[in-house]
Amino acid sequence: MQDNDRFTTLGRLEDLPQAYREELTQLNLVPLWPSLRAVLPPHVPARRTQATHWSYRKLRPLLLQAGELTPIEKAERRVLVLANPGHGLEKMQASAAMYLGMQLLLPGEWAPSHRHTPNAVRMVVEGEGAWTTVGGEKCPMSRGDLILTPTGLWHEHGHDGKEPVVWLDVLDLPLVYYMEASYHVDGERQTVVPGRGDRAYARGGLVPTPVFARGDKAYPMLRYPWADARASLLALAADRPELEAVQLTYTNPETGADAQNILGFYALMLRPGQSLRLPARSPAMVFHQIEGRTSVAIGEQSFTIEAADTCCAPGYTAATLKNLSADQPAFVFIADESPLHRKLGVFENRG
Ligand code: GTQ
Numbered sequence: 001m002q003d004n005d006r007f008t009t010l011g012r013l014e015d016l017p018q019a020y021r022e023e024l025t026q027l028n029l030v031p032l033w034p035s036l037r038a039v040l041p042p043h044v045p046a047r048r049t050q051a052t053h054w055s056y057r058k059l060r061p062l063l064l065q066a067g068e069l070t071p072i073e074k075a076e077r078r079v080l081v082l083a084n085p086g087h088g089l090e091k092m093q094a095s096a097a098m099y100l101g102m103q104l105l106l107p108g109e110w111a112p113s114h115r116h117t118p119n120a121v122r123m124v125v126e127g128e129g130a131w132t133t134v135g136g137e138k139c140p141m142s143r144g145d146l147i148l149t150p151t152g153l154w155h156e157h158g159h160d161g162k163e164p165v166v167w168l169d170v171l172d173l174p175l176v177y178y179m180e181a182s183y184h185v186d187g188e189r190q191t192v193v194p195g196r197g198d199r200a201y202a203r204g205g206l207v208p209t210p211v212f213a214r215g216d217k218a219y220p221m222l223r224y225p226w227a228d229a230r231a232s233l234l235a236l237a238a239d240r241p242e243l244e245a246v247q248l249t250y251t252n253p254e255t256g257a258d259a260q261n262i263l264g265f266y267a268l269m270l271r272p273g274q275s276l277r278l279p280a281r282s283p284a285m286v287f288h289q290i291e292g293r294t295s296v297a298i299g300e301q302s303f304t305i306e307a308a309d310t311c312c313a314p315g316y317t318a319a320t321l322k323n324l325s326a327d328q329p330a331f332v333f334i335a336d337e338s339p340l341h342r343k344l345g346v347f348e349n350r351g
Pocket of ligand 1: 077079100101103116120155169171
C-alpha cells in the first residue's frame with residue numbers, strides 16, 4: 001500500500017460501539033475522523049453558494065406590492081432579500097459572506113436612523129429624489145450611484161421625490177453574524193453637517209490636505225456617483241484599446257485600499273460584443289447589471305442579466321461575461337469577497 005492512498009476511507013460513526021458514542025456525547029466530545037473529509041475535502045472546498053439569478057423584471061412587482069402590504073413603520077427597512085437556495089432561503093445569504101437585498105422607499109417615507117456592525121453599500125437601481133444620510137453627510141441617490149454605510153456609522157434613508165426608489169443593498173451580514181458580532185443600535189434623526197466626500201475627493205490623485213494634515217476620517221468618501229464611474233470607464237476604454245478588463249475598483253481615496261474592509265466593489269465595462277473570462281478565484285462574486293445586457297456563464301450554468309438584474313457565482317469557479325450588444329458598451333457592478341480572503345491569507349487565483 002502506498003503512503004498516499006492509505007487513508008482514503010476513514011472510519012464511520014456507525015463503526016464505533018453505541019455505548020462508546022454515548023459516552024463521548026455525554027462529555028461533549030466528537031470523534032474527528034468520520035467528519036474529517038467533510039470539513040477538509042480534497043483540493044476544492046465544499047460550497048453551498050449556487051450560481052443564482054434574480055430577475056428585476058420579475059421581482060419588481062412583488063417589491064412594489066410590499067409597499068402596499070407593509071407600511072414603512074412596520075418594516076423599518078422594506079427589503080426583499082435575494083437569498084441563495086444553496087444556503088437555504090431562511091439564511092438570507094447570497095454567499096458565505098454576502099447578503100443582497102432590494103430595498104423600496106416610497107415618496108415621503110423615512111427609514112429611521114440606526115447603526116450596526118455589518119458594513120453595507122447601496123447601488124441605486126431606479127427612481128430619483130431619495131437620499132441616505134451617513135454619519136451626518138447627506139448623500140443624494142441617483143441611478144448607478146454607490147453609497148457606503150460602513151460599520152458603526154449612523155444611517156437613515158429619506159425620499160423627497162415623486163416615484164418609488166429602489167436600490168440594491170450589499171452587506172457582509174452573513175460573515176458578521178457568523179462571527180457573533182452582528183447587532184444594531186437605534187438613533188435619532190441625524191443633523192446634517194456640511195461637507196461632501198464626493199466633492200472633496202472628486203478628482204483622482206488630489207486629496208484634501210487642510211493645514212498639511214491629512215484627513216482623519218476612516219471613510220472619507222461615502223458616495224461614488226455613477227456619472228463619474230461611467231465617464232472614467234469610457235475614458236479608460238478609449239485610452240487603452242489593448243486593455244482586456246476595463247474595470248475600476250471603488251477605493252478609499254485617502255489610503256488607496258478597498259472602500260470597505262470585508263467586501264470589494266468594482267465597476268466593469270464590457271466593450272460592444274466583448275467576451276471576458278474571469279479566472280477561478282477563491283472569493284464568491286456578485287454581478288449586477290447597470291446598463292445593457294450580459295450573458296454570464298458560471299461553470300455549467302448560464303444566465304442573461306438585463307438592466308437591474310443580479311446574479312452570484314460561487315468561489316473557485318471561472319465566469320465568462322459577454323456583452324450581448326454589438327454596438328453599445330455594457331456596464332456591470334461587481335461585489336466580491338476578495339478583501340476578506342486577502343486579509344485572512346486564503347485568497348487564491350487558480351486561473
Ligand atoms: O438600509 O440599513 O437590506 O440595516 C438590511 C439591513 C438594509 C439598511 C438591509 C439594514 C439595511
